[in-house]
Amino acid sequence: MSGGARLPNFLRHSLPAALLLVLAASMVATLSPTEIARRGSLLLRSLAGETITAAERTGFWFDPAYGAFLEEVRRSTPRDATIAVVVPPWPDVYVYQAAYQLAPRRVVERGRQSEATFVAAYGYRYPGAPNPDVTALPGGALFRRR
């Protein structure tokens, strides 16, 4: 072991420790106390058996109502279905959430509707005319392709 600039004895141990402390402090500074408190409260509520609403979750930050729509699509389709999702083009997490929440169903984007057995159109207001191949869902509609 060699190297290291010569330092007076009292600095030899304390200076490296202080420098590591600066490094550690700079990483700790990236934390937000408010965020820790919020997450602690969410965890306690989850442990107590409370259901956390979509609006409080980060996963649907871009559109809290989208979670309920996907849940209805999941309930209304078989596990081996291929579902084309018609969703806003931005942010791309609309598609990722659909693929993840609906797994193991295969999810394709708007351009691949021909491969799908269902089309889930988010934001589409179904007028309500009776049609066995169309189901109105909260926030959209589900079309069965034949």
Added chain:
Amino acid sequence: MTFLTALLRVLGGALAAGALGYALARFFTPGLHRAETLAWSFATGLLVQAILFVVLVSIFPGAGPLPILAIDAAMVAASFLARRPRVPDRLARGQARTLVFTLLAIAGVAWLVFLVAALSEPMWATDYLAMWGLKGKTIFETGFIPRRLFQDPALYWGRPDHPLLVPLSLAALASLSGGWNDQALALFFPLCELATILGVWGFLSRRVSPLAGASAAALVSVCFPLYRAVNAGLAEIPLAFALVLGSCAFFDSLETGSRPAMTRLFLASLLAAWTKPEGTLFVLLLAGTLFLRRRLRPVETWKSGGWALVVPPILHASLMLLFARPIPPRDFDPTFLEPRRWSELLSRFGMVLARILGTYVLPVWVPVLAIGLFFLFTRRGLADLLLPVLVLQVLGYVAAFSISSFDPIWKVDSCFQRLVATLIPPFALVLGARVGREKASQYGKARPGASNAAKSHSAST
């Protein structure tokens, strides 16, 4: 099932994996610190449980966790019937105990912060939804690895070429816990952090001093740029664990050349290469370092641990080629490497460097300066050999951003910070090792190749 029940079940699944890992790891962790043994047990459990899951769900589809638990129990029982090798424990005790305990207590509190952050809600990071979670949930729900995860053009954004260890680990845990609960499964990530902390603490306590180990463990635990809520669900956290284990095993294999050290190196390389492509880059850089230390002699490099570093990435690539044949990744444009585009490549390289320096280095000039001064005022440490590897790893990222098919600035902004954060735990090994002096070799004087003592130890194993 309530969240608490699901959480306890996931914890039970993780403990089962750890017990299985311990049953196997006890044969190649003789003489290691207890904390290190726990870290290696967790790593071994992850790997074996993932492989068992794939094999058993294909043989017994829909049978639930029973076949896995039965094999786990049989392997644990068989392991304890066999005698394990013993090596004298030469751990230092009694040095600056109060300071060591204080640092370990800080590490414990910091770990709790990440535990709370990770478990506070279902995992939600974009890459979790698009890649790791999607693959894991699909494998768990279907009971096998569907080919479409690799070959479906509709899933091109899901990185079909990426390794499957994290999705398989999540699927195995879900199977053991009886359901896919994406809030409870997040426990996997704080457990990976805990194993990383234990690995760092144990290795430096054994090879340098408890104070060095505790300092590095505390540094790893406060690495909040990595251990934060948005990263729960991503492969970066298990990757950092694999990089730490790979580094520790690398230094042990350099010191002893013993069979247990080589086995650990092989296992850590497997863990790294099967977690993320960045893990493959890291183990190949370690192999390059070994090649240079062996004065560019390939046979000697191979025998002194090169095989343990090179075989896992080759194995992974072969399995992907044979069974998965993933659609080619669209992230990189290799035509940038053609001579006609060199000027363009150079300009992109400059753009990437400028972006990294301006956006990610300058704002943290205080800790960067502190690191520089720390190196100036401390003696060389046993892990300094990692420094060029880590620098080359970062340069590898810069090169990859430069040949990106997308806007290189966007690529830097979307993943540079996260990728570099995975290098902080192995970097903490370098810093911690400089806090104290390296102890005399456990097997006598340290030397470039395997010592006689180590060889005889290896033979006895």
